[in-house]
Amino acid sequence: MKRCKISFVILLIVTLLASPPILSDATIVFIDSGQNLGDGVAFAIKLGDIDEDGDVDAFFATWHNIQRVWLNDGNGIFENSSQSLGGISAHGAALGDLDGDGDLDVFVTFNQSNDRVFMNDGSGTFTDSGQSLGLTDENGCGVTLGDIDGDGDLDALVNNYLHLNRIWLNTGDGTFVDSGQHVGAANSGGMVLEDLDADGDLDMFVSYYEAKNKVWINDGDGNFSDSGQSIGSAQGHGGADIGDLDGDGDLDAFLTNSLFGNTVYLNNGSGAFTMHGSDFGLSSNKVALGDLDRDGDLDACTTQHDFGNEVWVNDGSGVFTSVGKLLGTQYGVSITLGDIDNDGDLDAFIGNTNDYDNGVTKLFLNETEVAVEEESWSNIKRIFTR
Numbered sequence: 001m002k003r004c005k006i007s008f009v010i011l012l013i014v015t016l017l018a019s020p021p022i023l024s025d026a027t028i029v030f031i032d033s034g035q036n037l038g039d040g041v042a043f044a045i046k047l048g049d050i051d052e053d054g055d056v057d058a059f060f061a062t063w064h065n066i067q068r069v070w071l072n073d074g075n076g077i078f079e080n081s082s083q084s085l086g087g088i089s090a091h092g093a094a095l096g097d098l099d100g101d102g103d104l105d106v107f108v109t110f111n112q113s114n115d116r117v118f119m120n121d122g123s124g125t126f127t128d129s130g131q132s133l134g135l136t137d138e139n140g141c142g143v144t145l146g147d148i149d150g151d152g153d154l155d156a157l158v159n160n161y162l163h164l165n166r167i168w169l170n171t172g173d174g175t176f177v178d179s180g181q182h183v184g185a186a187n188s189g190g191m192v193l194e195d196l197d198a199d200g201d202l203d204m205f206v207s208y209y210e211a212k213n214k215v216w217i218n219d220g221d222g223n224f225s226d227s228g229q230s231i232g233s234a235q236g237h238g239g240a241d242i243g244d245l246d247g248d249g250d251l252d253a254f255l256t257n258s259l260f261g262n263t264v265y266l267n268n269g270s271g272a273f274t275m276h277g278s279d280f281g282l283s284s285n286k287v288a289l290g291d292l293d294r295d296g297d298l299d300a301c302t303t304q305h306d307f308g309n310e311v312w313v314n315d316g317s318g319v320f321t322s323v324g325k326l327l328g329t330q331y332g333v334s335i336t337l338g339d340i341d342n343d344g345d346l347d348a349f350i351g352n353t354n355d356y357d358n359g360v361t362k363l364f365l366n367e368t369e370v371a372v373e374e375e376s377w378s379n380i381k382r383i384f385t386r
Helices: 002-018 374-384
Strands: 030-037 041-048 057-063 068-072 078-080 090-096 105-110 116-120 126-128 140-146 155-160 166-170 176-178 188-194 203-208 214-218 224-226 240-243 252-255 262-267 273-280 284-290 299-304 310-314 320-324 331-338 347-353 361-366
Touching: 030 078, 041 331, 057 105, 057 347, 090 155, 105 140, 140 188, 155 188, 188 240, 203 240, 240 284, 252 273, 252 284, 284 331, 299 331
Parallel strands: 041 090, 090 140
Antiparallel strands: 030 361, 041 057, 041 347, 057 068, 057 090, 068 078, 090 105, 105 116, 116 126, 140 155, 155 166, 166 176, 188 203, 203 214, 214 224, 240 252, 252 262, 262 273, 284 299, 299 310, 310 320, 331 347, 347 361
16 A cells, blocks of 8 residues: 555655646746857848857858857857858748758848858858859848658748749759749738648648638648738738637637738638737837747737837737837847747847948847745645645
C-alpha cells in the first residue's frame, strides 16, 4: 500500500511539473538594448540559429543596402558577419532548411531584380545557389516557407507587388521550380501559411494593398483554391499574423490597416473568418503575435506610421487592450519577436525607416516580471503532507 502511495505521489508531481505554472498578471516592460543595427531599412527581419551555436541570430533583408547576417553572442549582443549577399533593395526573406542538410538557408526576394537562394555551410556562411527566380520587375515583397505539397521539403510562396503571387516547389535539394500557379492578385502585402481549416495541410492567408484580404485553401497536393472570403477593408494597407487568439484551438487572424484600426477575425475551425468586436488602434503597419507576458495567450505588437510602435495585451478571448507605445516612436516597417537574450521571454526587433531610403533597426528586450501563482506549486506541498 505504501509503495502505491509513493508511485501516486511521483505521478502527481511529474504531471504538475509537466504543465507550465499559472502566471499572474504582469505589466509588460520593454527596454531599448541600445543597439542600432544596420544602415538601411530592414523590410524583413528573420530569426534563427544561423551559426548553430545555440542562440538566435538575425537575417535582415535591407532596402537600399546589402543584406545583413547578424550573429548573436548569446546575450543578445549582435555582430555583423560582414557578408554581402546579393544586390541591394531586398524586400523579403525567409530562413529554413532548404537543402535538407540540417542548417538554415535563406530565400530572398528583391524589389528590382530576380529572387535568390543562399545556402548555409552550417557555420553561418552563405553562398549563392546560382538560382535566379522570377522576373526582375515583379517587385517581390516577401516570401513564406512551408511544405505546401506534402513531400517533406520546404516550398516557397512569394508575394509580389507588380505581378501575381508565385508558388515555387522545392525538388528536395533547395532547387526551386515554378508550380505554374499564380494565386491572387498583384499588390500583395504579405502571406501567412498555416492550416486554417484543420485538415492537415498548409493554407494561405493573403493581405493586400488597397484590397480585401483573401483565404486560399490547399487540397493537400499544393493546389490552392479561393475560399471566396473577402476579409477586412479594401482601403489602405497593412499586415496580418495568424494564431489562436481566443483559445479555442483554431487559428485566428489579427489584421492591421494604414488608414483605420486593427481588427481581429475569428476562425470557426473550418477556415471561415468572422470579425470579432470592433476595430481598435490607429494607422498600424505590421503585426507580430506572441505571448509577451507569459500568461498563456497571444498578445500583439504593431508598428505604426506616425504614432509609435504599440503593444497590445490579449484578455484570452481575442479582445486586445493597449499597454502603450513601448517599442520606440520611429516609423516601423517590420517587426519580429524571439527570445534574443535567452531569458525565456519574447524580445522585439523593429525595422525603422526615416524616408524609405534610410533607417536603423532597433532591438527591444522584454524585461517583464511575471510571478508564479502560489497555488500552482502549493499543490505539490499538500501531497507531502497527506
